[in-house]
Amino acid sequence: MVTIRRFDNADAPAVAGIIENCLREVNSxxxxxxxxxxxxxxxxxxRxxxxxGERQMFVAETSGIxxxxxxxxxxxxxMFVHPSAAGRGIGRLLLRHIEALAETEGYDHMETSASITAHDFYRRLGYVDVRSIETPFGLNHILRRSLL
Incomplete structure (x- = not known):
């Protein structure tokens, strides 16, 4: 079972660890x-x-974050899911959670800047390419999905 909840500052080391694992094992x-x-x-x-503190952040928990x-x-x-938890629908649940929040607040679409690695993930979930940009972290794809 997956539970999605608001981020707590005590989660920061675990979240930073997940991001690093993803970057080193998958994005590399x-x-x-x-x-x-x-x-x-x-x-x-x-960081x-x-x-x-600048955004709404959420974590997905199973037997840990x-x-x-x-x-x-x-x-x-x-958006990051630990490589050992990939393929279980956790990323989709996280994304749909924040899309529902945005829709409740009156937004008609979601937008993201996705890495090369995450590009296909977003496309499978209905996001369409808008453009590509070069960032200090390399090539990213700007994608958008209608919430209507």
């Missing part, structure tokens, strides 16, 4: 090591706490 297939190192250095426990996502209005941010 699509990005050079220097980009992975830069991303890992960016997503420290302290995760700062981001949670298995994933995270955050949102700012209708923007999806920091």
């Amino acid at each position: 297939r699509d990005y050079p090591s220097e980009v992975i190192e830069r991303m890992c250095a960016h997503f420290t426990a302290q 995760v706490q700062e981001l949670a 298995a994933g995270t996502v955050s949102r700012d209005g209708n923007k999806v941010h920091t």
Whole structure:
């Protein structure tokens, strides 16, 4: 069973660990090591706490924290699921949770900046490509999904 709840500051080390594991084990297939190192250095426990203060952040729990996502209005941010929990629908549950919140607040679409690694995940869940951009962390795809 998966429970989605609001992030608590005590979750920061676990969330930072999930992000690092994802980056090193999964995203490293699509990005050079220097980009992975830069991303890992960016997503420290302290930075995760700062981001949670700027956005609504959520975690998915099974027998521990298995994933995270955050949102700012209708923007999806920091979506990561621990590689050992991948393929169980946790990412979909997290995404649908924040989409429902955004829809309740009157937004008609969601938008995200997805890594090369996450691009197909979002497309499978109904997001469509808007454009691609180059970021300090490499190529990202901007995708959008209608909530109507």
